[in-house]
Amino acid sequence: MKFERSKAWWLNKVRGEQDAFVGAGLLARDLAPDEAGHDAAAAPEAAAGEEMRLAFGRFVSLIRRQRGLTVEQLAARADLDLAELVSIEEDLCFQPEPRTIYQLASTFDVPQQALMQLAGLAVVRDTALPQEAVRFAARSETTQKLSREEKAALDAFLAVLSQQGPKHRS
Amino acid sequence: MLTLMTAGASSPQLRDWQIHWQPALIEVLRELNRPNVPVTQWPQSAHWDWRRKMAQVAGLLAYRGFSVTCAGVTQGLMQIDLNRLAYIPVQKGKPLVYVEYLEVAPWNRPDLGQAVRYRGVGTALLVAAVALSQEEGFRGRIGLHSLPQADGFYRDRCGMTDLGPDPGYQNLRYFEMTPDQAAAFLGGENGQ
Numbered sequence: 001m002k003f004e005r006s007k008a009w010w011l012n013k014v015r016g017e018q019d020a021f022v023g024a025g026l027l028a029r030d031l032a033p034d035e036a037g038h039d040a041a042a043a044p045e046a047a048a049g050e051e052m053r054l055a056f057g058r059f060v061s062l063i064r065r066q067r068g069l070t071v072e073q074l075a076a077r078a079d080l081d082l083a084e085l086v087s088i089e090e091d092l093c094f095q096p097e098p099r100t101i102y103q104l105a106s107t108f109d110v111p112q113q114a115l116m117q118l119a120g121l122a123v124v125r126d127t128a129l130p131q132e133a134v135r136f137a138a139r140s141e142t143t144q145k146l147s148r149e150e151k152a153a154l155d156a157f158l159a160v161l162s163q164q165g166p167k168h169r170s
Numbered sequence: 171m172l173t174l175m176t177a178g179a180s181s182p183q184l185r186d187w188q189i190h191w192q193p194a195l196i197e198v199l200r201e202l203n204r205p206n207v208p209v210t211q212w213p214q215s216a217h218w219d220w221r222r223k224m225a226q227v228a229g230l231l232a233y234r235g236f237s238v239t240c241a242g243v244t245q246g247l248m249q250i251d252l253n254r255l256a257y258i259p260v261q262k263g264k265p266l267v268y269v270e271y272l273e274v275a276p277w278n279r280p281d282l283g284q285a286v287r288y289r290g291v292g293t294a295l296l297v298a299a300v301a302l303s304q305e306e307g308f309r310g311r312i313g314l315h316s317l318p319q320a321d322g323f324y325r326d327r328c329g330m331t332d333l334g335p336d337p338g339y340q341n342l343r344y345f346e347m348t349p350d351q352a353a354a355f356l357g358g359e360n361g362q
Contacts, residue, residue: 001298001305003298005358014290017327021292021320023273023292023320024269024270024271024272024317025269025273026315026339098252102307103307116232116253120230121230121231121252
């Protein structure tokens with residue numbers, strides 16, 4: 001992250017704070033990692049995360065093809081790095097940046113939060129989503145042309161994603 | 171110096187929190203633990219455990235930790251969530267950077283009746299949140315639930331919109347910053 005200001009600018013900001021107390025956050029006690037339900041080290045959740053990312057890659061691939069876009073065209077339209085898009089579609093271990101999800105949600109007009117969960121960047125709040133993601137991944141192939149079955153799978157999964165929250169609005 | 175924070179036992183920020191912050195906080199609480207000092211004046215974040223906070227979101231890129239370091243010691247900590255949407259009507263449903271937790275070191279808190287060692291640590295962390303929001307394409311939108319002692323800072327000094335107490339968040343007041351407010355907050359010099 002780049003953010004540059006002069007020393008005078010920072011001093012002015014610090015003076016603006018004066019004697020104010022600055023703090024934010026919920027006052028409830030902190031949950032232990034196992035209580036919180038999203039300990040990244042937990043093996044079953046890691047496996048579930050892999051399945052979700054598989055579904056995420058398939059989803060991006062299918063919806064791109066449904067819109068008649070090549071990877072290059074989608075990269076240009078969504079203002080994304082070409083290599084990152086290729087990794088999303090082909091690399092099961094790849095984790096995209098939050099900005100990428102934001103851009104994809106905006107381009108495809110799908111809920112950003114659901115896409116974040118699917119990409120493994122956020123905690124899954126809806127327990128049905130992983131099941132639907134696995135079902136979707138199983139029904140889809142990364143072949144060149146979208147088959148009738150793939151189109152049906154994509155439509156069904158889009159309906160599930162739409163239930164996750166409001167669609168992205170820029 | 172503003173740095174990205176890491177989780178785990180090797181994290182220098184979490185080591186500072188344990189080695190430096192905790193003893194300082196215990197000293198403060200010992201001072202405050204007198205009959206004439208109401209509990210409401212005690213530091214509201216005294217029980218926070220940053221090791222747990224970071225462990226809960228380790229490996230999730232939608233959550234990030236930032237710290238301010240000075241003289242080789244961590245002076246402030248912040249955890250943000252990139253998975254939230256705005257509430258106020260002019261930007262409802264748009265993505266923002268949500269400041270999940272923000273805390274400055276006990277020796278930098280003016281509310282504890284002691285000489286503050288470093289001023290502006292909280293402001294620096296908030297600047298980082300707004301700058302990250304701009305970098306993520308969220309145009310500077312941020313949101314946070316303020317600790318009660320800090321309400322005035324966000325409202326009057328940062329120019330954020332006060333949406334009032336949030337019943338879902340222990341009635342903490344919820345504040346949001348719009349792109350225009352962010353531009354004003356980061357304004358001056360090359361910042362428009």
